[in-house]
Amino acid sequence: MNLKQLSELLGLSQTTVSRALNGYPEVSEATRERVLRAVKETGYRPNKAAQRLATGKAGSIGLVMPTAPGHQSDVHFGEFLAGLGEEAVRHDFHFVIMPADPDDEVAALRRLAISGNVDALFVAYMRGHDPRLAMLKSLSMPFVVHGRSFGSEPDYPYLDIDNEAAFYEAARLLLQLGHTRFALMNGPAHLDFAIRRRNGLIAALDERGLELAEDCTSHTVMSDEEGLIAMERFLQLAERPTAILCSSTVLALGAIRAVNQAGLKLGEDISLIAHDDVLPLLKPENFSVPLTTTRSSLRAAGVRIAQRLIGTVKQAGSFPEQELWKTELIVRASTGAAPQS
Amino acid sequence: MNLKQLSELLGLSQTTVSRALNGYPEVSEATRERVLRAVKETGYRPNKAAQRLATGKAGSIGLVMPTAPGHQSDVHFGEFLAGLGEEAVRHDFHFVIMPADPDDEVAALRRLAISGNVDALFVAYMRGHDPRLAMLKSLSMPFVVHGRSFGSEPDYPYLDIDNEAAFYEAARLLLQLGHTRFALMNGPAHLDFAIRRRNGLIAALDERGLELAEDCTSHTVMSDEEGLIAMERFLQLAERPTAILCSSTVLALGAIRAVNQAGLKLGEDISLIAHDDVLPLLKPENFSVPLTTTRSSLRAAGVRIAQRLIGTVKQAGSFPEQELWKTELIVRASTGAAPQS
DNA sequence: AATGGCTTCCAAAGCGCTTTAAAATATGTA
């Protein structure tokens, strides 16, 4: 069933039917209803490709998904997507996902943009000096980045959390508790959030004349396994750290196992604060020792970015270009006073 | 830059340029190279919407993503998507993801199909007597189902793992170890895999004249938290189960915490076998007591389904309609002889 | 009856591509 057939069925022109469907005023309420009823009965749906060709728009937001045979999938990606989806479904928007090798992301993004089947772009996994920014700006297509790019002028539309403040505050709490030996379990070093969280921690330490030792820093993929490995390494150090900042609850999972295996008590021998993206499968309050966290919902960020993206495409209202969300510092049992020694 | 402009630039007709690009034989090698070079220089990319309108195809596979304000995102979804993506990127295919309320899945699937912007459909989260099957069959669009639908004639293209055999074998192992009191921590009861795993367990128990008690069965979303809750319930039973079958390593995570909190030893007081989808962030060999598992890679399944879907769309070779993969039973330390009591 | 202003509808062009049918050019044969 296409427009032509539907209009013939109704004895109307394609124009009229199209207008009735798209809410144009120059069609009587009587005929509009007649059209709508026919649509219900026949199950007619406009062909999106044709619609896009005619209008240049078809209600889709594009994103590239890094993937490769060795490449680990990322829980955070799924959770964020759920947020985007939650908003998209309200506006009948869909996603076009272009899988791409992580080394090929900038080219993939360009391909996606000029393929002409997305109205707007979403970009994540931002790095320091991210090369995608220049390309995006040259594109004249709406986009929003999740995160920022350390070292680039912040003149692009983004939504980010204040990673620096988050880890600064977390470190301050631990300092107040008397800790002096810190370690950081971070995400991959080139990623923006990792850079900023590290900076936040360093800033707080610096205020007390402390330093973050090189061997008390790990930058890894954020998996359970890497968390375990990193923590094991920390625990074997001569000057064992007592305060750990951890970029993800997933990393914390492994880290805590290492703590337990070493026969140490979390919240007594070792204090740990993790960043919590509010992953539904891993709640910090349910850990055997509930985790102190810096919290910000990844999913909420997804919803908000979808709002901005869709709003811009539909030209419905205007939005702030830059948003920086504060994280919450939630104190639970994994943090305690520094052990005497 | 569009075809017309490109052809004018080259002094050729659109036809010739189009043919050169699409590998048709009726164009000389000389001109083909000339065209290809111009494409490189100008960065021309055909408009996918126009291509789709003209050919009916544009290299996309469609899927609906269940999402709603309360709806939890699912790690398994992300991991599967990574598998699909790994294959899709090799063929320059992309995904069109339609987010939809879980209650609206069959309608969403239909909308996606007749929207005319996908070439094939992928369907997951199969239920018993799944209503989507009838719709899919009526659609004349290629599709592959991940999983099966218990109670429906298996005459549709699917790829599934042998869930029944997996849990049957797992239960047999535990029976051989002397266990007689079993419990099952399963996924949502209406899902096909949950039905079959339960059946597998029941079949094995039945051979020994044993039964699976109602209060030793839990059907929940597969999260850490639910695992903890379910296991706590089991441990409070008068006749405490000693053998646990668990549908996910994520559930196991919570379950094990409950075991530890109760002061019990995994692999001694309680034996547990979990199904392992090979999620990169949660490796069963890294659990503090390494987990015995039934294993099958979700990601590999994604790759395979993408192969079949893309192969069918491109009409490149033929594929088996139905595939049933065996799982591996991998014995680690979380299973041991039944405790004397 | 003629004019103007609304409302309601329509014919046709155009979005950027593919593909059919036909034309132009090159090659081989009698």
Add this chain to the structure above:
DNA sequence: TACATATTTTAAAGCGCTTTGGAAGCCATT
């Protein structure tokens, strides 16, 4: 040289929609 055949190129139609620029119908005013 003329003709048939093969090769290379092109003009134009069509995919299903939106939208521009009119036209037709209806009413109230002059």
